[in-house]
Amino acid sequence: MPFDTPRAKPELELRDVSKQFGDLQALRGVCLRVAPGDSILLYGPNGAGKTTLLRVLSTLARPSEGKVLLNGEDVHSNPAAAKSAIGFMTHTTFLYGELTVRENLEFAGKLFGLRAMAERLSNAMETFHLHERAETMVRELSRGYQQRVSLARAFLHDPQFLLLDEPFTGLDAGSTESLQTLLRGLGSQGKSLIFSTHDFEQGKAIARRLVALEGGRVLYDGPMEAAPLAALKAGERSHGAGARS
Amino acid sequence: MKKTFPQTVHLAVTLAALLVSLYFIFLYAPQESTMGEVQRIFYIHVSSGNMAFLAYFLTFFGSFVYLWKRNESADDFAYGSAEVGFIFCTCVLITGPLWAKPVWGIWWTWDERLTPTFFLWLLFVGYLMLRSYVIAPGRAALLAAVVSTLGVVDVVFDFWVIRMKSYRGQHPAAVMGGGENSGLDPRMWVAVFVTFVACLLLFSYLVRQYMRVAALRRQVARLRQLRDSSSGA
């Protein structure tokens, strides 16, 4: 359901965002601007706040301090517009084990109020090669296949911003390759991508911008080529595993 | 608050009021003609009962402010009121039977005052259990606020239902609705009032301490995290 937002420059922005979970501070004063065509790799050790940052951007988590803005407007004051513009995928697949692949996508489509549902469904299933098992219950599918359904769910409403948390987990070589191609192509369509991955080389091959996080703070935000990679990786090695990934 | 009414003064006033209320209960108030000495438990019983209902309402009030303003100390106030209110409510349920047994000959009866008090006690139990069993610590305050809001509306229905059930009341109708017909000696009224004020002071002191401890605990957690993150970098 495309909303009447100014089509010119859709921009998603975190302004001084902090997020507190009880006594645990997951994000501290994070500022980030996501412009059209951006392709951002989120990088950092476990517990750096990558998932929390994506959850805050996705509107699932409300920041304890600071604001999330879509085209300068607080996303929590007009959640419907923001949610239609955002597609989010994370460790939890958001799928119902007792429904088939098609039913799961159809349900998500209804929630997003999509028109021309049949076409959208078949496009999404085409993109992620889900046709042959469309009528299988999600519970009976392998982890990698579920991951693809979950990706299809995130892409289903053709969102402007794609937030993907470890999208390559569990995918086989073929699916990995086609997902890489898909993600590389997003920029030319004017869409914005933010993703995290544990495989830095793979991320580097897709993203043009790097945002490195540590302890809930942004350490580096800039072009991939200019990133002080050695320093960032050394920082990671000296760190133990954190509480929240 | 901190400057105008330091907590040491608060504590001293509370203790003094409690002592004074003991004087009023045991020396000033006259002995009740039919029930005898045991009736003196009435002053503590009634005050605790009123405090328990007041505390539940204050829990709701704190929750409401929290939902509206997202102010952490509003939530501390709600939680503190519930904990202290639970103790007052337990106190009613203990002093009640202690008084009832010698006077009515039974420990308990499901009448129109005991029953809603017991329901209130159950609501406190649910609220407090929820607070300690929520998995994600950041969510406890919100969920508890929702529970106390539903609970406070339910208390209204409890009274409605109990009235419709029209239990034959054993319970003396004094204090809340009784007024002049209740036949209380004026000196007893004074003792009731003094005890209630003492309970109010005790309640406010305990909740204040609770809020202070909660704020300190948060501060410690923040400082500890700051230390951990700066020593790592």
Place this chain on the structure above:
Amino acid sequence: MHTLRIIAAIFEKDLRVEWRHRETLASMCVFGLLVIFLFNFAFEPAGEESLRLLPGLLWIAFAFAGVLGFNRSFASERENAALEGMRLAPVDAGAIYIGKMLANLFFMAIAEAVMVFAASLWYNFSFIPALGWFTLSTFFCTLGYVAVGTIFAAIAANTRMREVMLPVLQFPVAIPIFIAGVEASTGALKGDPPGDYASWIKLAAGFSVIFVVLSYLLFEFVLEE
């Protein structure tokens, strides 16, 4: 309009999930039947007595079967965080509540029908003469019970020991509806003039409306992170 379609989609989804495994309804019915069955051996009521005990017995069975069902209704939502998936869509939190609540109401109605039928059979008691008023009063009381059950189940889903947490939260709040249910169905089954127990049905209806609206408004906070 959009909201109505969302509610319908959620309701339909819950029915479909339930149709696939049938665990919720099966456990509700079996558990309810066991309560009714055990009650017979605990009290061995006969004739007049069973008329006096039946409404209370039924409501005890309804209450426990309901808790079982409400807990289950959030199991599939919890499994892959599907509830969060709904929140990612431009959907009012209240609409999610209404959809889940209606599905629970539907399951509860089926389970109650099964329990009433079994009670009628085992206690040789005919519900037919009072069926209209009995159904009316049971409907409103069930609506109120499901209204609080659904929101408390969503809250309890966030806790350890949620199977215990749900009744601890829900029973105290549901007491008025429980009492109204027993009183109204006693009146109906005895064949009293409806005017005598209509006030209980009104109470249940008032309770239902207030708690449905309140939960609709508060559900956003239950889902918020």
